[in-house]
Amino acid sequence: MKDECCLCGRVLPYGYLRRCQRCGRLYCIDCMIADVSTNDFTRMFCLNCARRSVSPKSGSKYDALSRHLKFRSAFTDTVRLSFSQIDGIISDNLPMSAYRTESWWNNTPTNVHAKGWLDAGWTVQEANLKDGYIIFKKSKVVKAKSFRKRTSHNEIKPFTPVRVRMPKSNRPSKTKVSKLFARLKNLERQRASTPVYPGSFKPKPKHERRLFKSEKKPQ
Template sequence: MPLKDECCLCKRVLPYSYLRRCQRCGHLYCRDCMVSDVTTSDFKRMFCLHCARKIVSPQPFSKYGALTRHLKFRSAFTNTVKLSFAEIDGIISDNLPMSAYKTESWWSNMPTNAHAKAWLDAGWNVHEINLKEGYVVFKKINNLKTKRYRRKVSRGEIKPFTPVRVRIPKSNKPSKTRVSKLYARLKNLERQRASLPTYPGSFKPKPKHEKILFKPEKKPQ
């Protein structure tokens, strides 16, 4: 049977030969859920419908994101931040809307508003607003819930720490067996030399092969 897999978009189970891998996200999709490259119209590069939508109509970037990053940076040093409207214009690199200069309701801590979400996501609240002098005071939220990743500890018994076994490199020294064999061989040679008879003067006994090959009466002169 051919291998089968599921399309990540329409959830249909099809043979593996009918599925293609998206060049952007890397997931498997069927041919109905894929289109060619929308930027170059290259049929060899196939994108899924999700990735094609992100390329054609990307999500708009919030202009208040710079304010969020600024408040997160200031949270490490202080609990209150006073910013003028001109300073906020410089941080976001754009002008605030006219309602921010005229009404205090624009500065309300409502998470449904995009501009209010900028300081709420950073962990700050608008504590004071002064439209006459043109400044706003942010105060840090103390009970901000942050995600903390804790290491999972097993409920069973904690095993003692066992160090990793270290491999000792082998030395180039000969083994004890080899040394003992060589020592025994030297001892045997010493015994053989000690068992040979000693003769005075320069007399040397005849070797064995000479005794066998030549007899005393037939020895060549």
């Protein structure tokens, strides 16, 4: 006996398939992982259920389908998606009623799942439950929301002059000027305190004065 993996779509013998402990559907070994919270290898989850348990998302899970259809609207007018592809887009499994009844795929704006493709500007053209695929058709062009504030043509905006930056002056600050004047005053006082000798006579430095005393003369 053979069966199909609900995630990758491969047809394998029944012995190579395992049943997810959360959603109860059959998956191949490559599309399953042990329980990430307890690392219990006896409890196997599919990748969609494991992803949802690790990083739960707020809001509707069909928002990802809406974003996917908005992206495809720039290239084509019709999109064919299988059930396994839709499961991968929404990172979750579709309910069992989506596989059994065609009324689940009706374009009813009150349904949460139908708003996923209606808000993106798409409608369901064909729902083939036997072969397991859905054909979406673009009904209108949805523009991206702009957050710019709209202004009417009659509204007159007040004149706002452009701010002009004044160039910085190269004049020194008052602190630098005061320090310079203080240094000049100190130099003048130092020059006034030193005695001035006539001619080319220069006083002896201090280390020469210590060699000989004033009352003794060298022999």
